[in-house]
Amino acid sequence: MSEILVLVEHVEGQVKKVTLELLTLARKLGTPAAVWTGAGYSPEAQARLAEYGAEKIYVADSAEVSDYVVAPKAELLAHLVGEKAPVAVLVAATAEAKEIAGRLAIKIDSGVLTDVVGIEDGLVADQSIFGGGINVRSRVTKGIPIVAVRPNATPVEAAAGAGTEEHVTFTVSDAAKGARIVERVKEEKGARPELTEAAIVVSGGRGVGSAEKFSIIEELADSLGAAVGASRAATDAGWYPHQFQVGQTGKTVSPQLYIAAGISGAIQHRAGMQTAKTIVAINKDPEAPIFELADYGVVGDLHQIVPQLTEEITKRK
Amino acid sequence: MNIVVCVKQVPDTATERKLRSDDNTLDRDAADGVINELCEYAVEEALRLKEAHGGEVTVLTMGPAKASDTIRKALAMGADKAVHLVDDALHGSDALGTSHALAQTLKKIGFDLVVLGSESTDARTGVLAAMLAERLGVPQLTFANQVQVDKGAISIQRVTDYGYDKVEASLPAVVSVVEKINEPRYPSFKGIMAAKKKPVEKLGVADAEIDASQVGLANSWSEVAEFAVAPPRAAGTVVKDEGDGGVKAADFLASKKFV
């Protein structure tokens, strides 16, 4: 069967869940071949990728590949496409991987689909657009389909692959070295799961009232092993960092459970969370539009309800 | 410094957005057209760079005739002139086609710096800046929440999942901005009046030396095969907090096996 290249997402050598989702998806379409870029490759990483079906693992772990913005990774993938003639390339629909996909598309003269939530036979892709308002089925009509798949859209399933490792000898061209990363600044985020990958997201909005009060949102999140999100009103006010903003100009999440506390449910916020499987809303205004989406809603003061909910969850664990 | 800012007109997200049933493309007539929000931040950043370093800001928009409203808005904010890429042959272009058309135009009009929004609210692909950098063969400095130019050198802070990367390059370059980079100014009355007299050059496919086989719906690299309005979510249960709202919510979560 023909190969499906899967670009691996990892944080300092830890394979991210979305990659396991992509491998699961790739098994339906062909033979999964993982592509590792940057430092951090290890026997553990190899085992993890094999466990979820990687037949091959192409390893390009020279630091050079990740020392520059996006271009070297696109170049590497183009090189592999030339060499391995895959039937499709799958990447995660993260900001950076979509950019890699975009540059790759130009290099190999192929169509690219972004923010895909499912792939069916014949590489027909499902997309959910306009904040979940319309479901679309699309397809690449020229070249080798490049598909960026949303995290959390595919249930992961293990199924062992050979995991045969192959080192890729590849030199980054000067043209791809235009934008050099001179420093990586890590802002502390604690032990919480990443927002777009999390199975549960607890978000706070203007109703939370202050940066200090976001601690009750964090405590609820921690009791559920969830990530913390925020509405734009909350990030604009400086109560929570911008990278946690959910919505049209923030992150798109589709967790199993989304809890919105003190968020009105403006269309731009809904655009980022509408595809969550289950939605719970806590808001003192019974007319808040968020209740139109909620599977379960509590009308009342979040400062009472949220701590009580945290306490109940902790008690029942 | 010769700055070109790419500005897109998008349907207002506050109105209902539709696809056309004849060719499955965005129905640009169904909703009011507004400037893509992140493009306002791009215009603002371009103006600030011009104010600090001198030069000229040109607005570049590809879109139907009615996109001229959006161009006027950017000119009213303070941009000096505009190029409006308008041609029926461009209708239905996907990201690859759009990036080809914009790149050809940029080559023709020249630039030291191209500034874009990091994402549009309709397509939401977030790939255009990367594609332009690829096509133009210049450094890609995208998802910036801070931009600094010092003679021929440019540096940004690129927003990442973990914080940000500091990135350095030399001009010419392509930059895309996120919304936390600045606070876009409102056009002043004077600005609005002045915008009416600022030059807007209209270019078609041939004028901009765009390869007609690379643009338009029929030449796109992908197609929307079909679409359907998503079924509305089933109405849920809403309870009023009587002092036990948290407990009730926990009961619900337990019933769904989240606790």
Ligand SMILES: Cc1cc2nc3c(=O)[nH]c(=O)nc-3n(C[C@H](O)[C@H](O)[C@H](O)COP(=O)(O)OP(=O)(O)OC[C@H]3O[C@@H](n4cnc5c(N)ncnc54)[C@H](O)[C@@H]3O)c2cc1C
């Ligand atoms: C182009 C554009 C892009 C945008 N992008 C985004 C985006 O990415 N993400 C985003 O979130 N927004 C975005 N917005 C902003 C969006 O329109 C809303 O302004 C924003 O989502 C409102 O945030 P909020 O719900 O927290 O605040 P509000 O709308 O002010 O709602 C606060 C809610 O909290 C409730 N409340 C107050 N006090 C309490 C209490 N003690 N207990 C319980 N409930 C309480 C109130 O009843 C109210 O419903 C965008 C806007 C535009 C124009």
Ligand SMILES: Nc1ncnc2c1ncn2[C@@H]1O[C@H](COP(=O)(O)O)[C@@H](O)[C@H]1O
């Ligand atoms: N038709 C267009 N005309 C001018 N600029 C555009 C156009 N389409 C996209 N852009 C630019 O590309 C950015 C990202 O758009 P997108 O890749 O569609 O999400 C926008 O913020 C604009 O700066």
